[in-house]
Amino acid sequence: MNGFxxxxxxxxxxxxxxxxxxxxLRHPVHCALSLVVxxxxxxxxxxTLQADFLGIVQVLTYAGAILVLFIFIIMLLNLQDxxxxxxxxxxxxxxxxxxxxxxxxxSLGYLVTRPHFPISAxxxxxxxIHSLGKALFTSYVIPFExxxxxxxxxxxxxxxxxxxxxxxx
Amino acid sequence: xxxxxxxxxxxxxxxxxxLPLLIWLERKGAAYIQDRRGPNRAAILGVRLGGVVxxxxxxVKLIFKEDIFPTNANKFIYTIAPFxxxxxxxxxxxxxxxxxxxxxxxxxxxxxxxxxxxxxLYIFAIGSMGVYGIMLAGWGSNNKYSLLGGLRASAQMISYxxxxxxxxxxxxxxxxxxxxxxxxxxxxxxxxxxxxIRQPLGCLLFVVSAFAxxxxxxxxxxxxxxxxxxxxxxxYSSLKFALFFMAEYANMIVASALxxxxxxxxxQVPFVSTETLRTYAQPIAYYSVLGLGLFSVxxxxxxxxxxxxxxxxxxxxxxxxxxxxxxxLVGLALIAGQILYGPLxxxxxxxxxxxxxxxxxxxxxxxxxxxxxxxxVRWTLPRFRYDQLMKLGWRVMLPLALLNVVVTAGIxxxx
Numbered sequence: 001m002n003g004f005x006x007x008x009x010x011x012x013x014x015x016x017x018x019x020x021x022x023x024x025l026r027h028p029v030h031c032a033l034s035l036v037v038x039x040x041x042x043x044x045x046x047x048t049l050q051a052d053f054l055g056i057v058q059v060l061t062y063a064g065a066i067l068v069l070f071i072f073i074i075m076l077l078n079l080q081d082x083x084x085x086x087x088x089x090x091x092x093x094x095x096x097x098x099x100x101x102x103x104x105x106x107s108l109g110y111l112v113t114r115p116h117f118p119i120s121a122x123x124x125x126x127x128x129i130h131s132l133g134k135a136l137f138t139s140y141v142i143p144f145e146x147x148x149x150x151x152x153x154x155x156x157x158x159x160x161x162x163x164x165x166x167x168x169x
Numbered sequence: 170x171x172x173x174x175x176x177x178x179x180x181x182x183x184x185x186x187x188l189p190l191l192i193w194l195e196r197k198g199a200a201y202i203q204d205r206r207g208p209n210r211a212a213i214l215g216v217r218l219g220g221v222v223x224x225x226x227x228x229v230k231l232i233f234k235e236d237i238f239p240t241n242a243n244k245f246i247y248t249i250a251p252f253x254x255x256x257x258x259x260x261x262x263x264x265x266x267x268x269x270x271x272x273x274x275x276x277x278x279x280x281x282x283x284x285x286x287x288x289x290l291y292i293f294a295i296g297s298m299g300v301y302g303i304m305l306a307g308w309g310s311n312n313k314y315s316l317l318g319g320l321r322a323s324a325q326m327i328s329y330x331x332x333x334x335x336x337x338x339x340x341x342x343x344x345x346x347x348x349x350x351x352x353x354x355x356x357x358x359x360x361x362x363x364x365x366i367r368q369p370l371g372c373l374l375f376v377v378s379a380f381a382x383x384x385x386x387x388x389x390x391x392x393x394x395x396x397x398x399x400x401x402x403x404x405y406s407s408l409k410f411a412l413f414f415m416a417e418y419a420n421m422i423v424a425s426a427l428x429x430x431x432x433x434x435x436x437q438v439p440f441v442s443t444e445t446l447r448t449y450a451q452p453i454a455y456y457s458v459l460g461l462g463l464f465s466v467x468x469x470x471x472x473x474x475x476x477x478x479x480x481x482x483x484x485x486x487x488x489x490x491x492x493x494x495x496x497x498l499v500g501l502a503l504i505a506g507q508i509l510y511g512p513l514x515x516x517x518x519x520x521x522x523x524x525x526x527x528x529x530x531x532x533x534x535x536x537x538x539x540x541x542x543x544x545x546v547r548w549t550l551p552r553f554r555y556d557q558l559m560k561l562g563w564r565v566m567l568p569l570a571l572l573n574v575v576v577t578a579g580i581x582x583x584x
Contacts (some may be wrong), residue, residue: 007329033246036301054515056290064297065470068304072323075308128286129347 015041039063176282180262189224189417202548207428215484238405246309249553251412254302258419264288264311266350268525288349300326310404318400328562329381335570336374339577346530358442372432379424388546427538436528455512465500469493569583
């Protein structure tokens, strides 16, 4: 077994275990921390697939910024133990959720194992920021700019919402 | 394999050796800025080295202190937080180049642990993990002051991370690469082509946000002792506290190394290019060893000749002699060796290694200088208020950083 395979199994196991932690741990801070571990493990998987940039950006934005804000909010709420009750779902809801998850899992598994994805030799500079930048600003410039506009709109909306509340006070 | 392990371990050891030195520098610097003497009591057989030995006494104290767990603290998170803080600080060093790559048997041998294609982004990604150490310490201690410290830390570090990353964009435009080694090589050895001259605003913004990211004064709100006792590490004791303490200084070293690499030419020796260093490696090595010998003799002579004062009535009275005589002898031996054997032939590899050693020395000098700036600022400026901190970050620094990006890109495009 070569080193990359060992690394892959380690990171994949870490991702799965911590992802289970996200949904099964009781305290929201613990859940959010498990999510951080999941994201870092996924970033590691990206790096083993030679997508260095994607892996680093995953850590930088998701683990380093978005989840810090998640945890920041959860910490602000400062939940005590007695406020954390079990979420009481009925048996029917549980069965439905289980069926949906199983269906999703099976269809994903089917899709991944089918040879639908064309496999070709990777270009020399695959995953490097030069090729990524070129792709973003030539072939995919319209989706890229649209995503930028979407984010700007969301940002302005957030500022407006926050501002209106201040004025009401 | 061995080389990879060495490449990983040596930078770590360098940081570990710098830490006690920096703590000593902080204490002495603080003392002299405040008109005091600073640490000067701890001694081993009378040798105090001007207070350096005090760091050893500190280590012993921290190891033997009781390790306290606050009641209702979350044990796992409380324990893991200082480790995250320290690990993050050390891991960053993997991509920092220490000297010009050696050319050996036709292939370049880079003097950094990994030469990542996305170098600077790696540093930002790891740096953004650093906030977890402080946040989790603040939350896990189950103490309101700690929690406030943790909250402040996360808000502050996220706010200043934006400016930190944006202020580097100008540098990246000039270098055309994210690799730190390319950025250093692009700056060249001429002082006037360093990024501090080409990107003065970017440099200023980067330095200020680096202060905020390392939680050093004037931005040390997460541990503001006047309001929050000690903020996120108020409950920590013993080696866990020591880890936070070390992480702060390790972060300072990393920040200084980054400032030096990105804006002050990294390992470049001012006005002396790598080729010049390699061509004249032999005479440069000869004369610097000779100079070192002369300096050692002068320092030893100065110490030995000092008037024998009986102040303490114990071994400390003889400290100047104990330090002075070996310095004198070592200096004489170095001079004698150099004069007797003359300049030694270095060969191809030898001159490259000698040049790398000089560049490493230059880099270390720059790092220490910026560490000193960190200490200097800490004992000179008062702390910001929290709203001032946020206003500065979002209303002044961020627009300036964006302006810097636009102007730099425009200049690069049109000229």
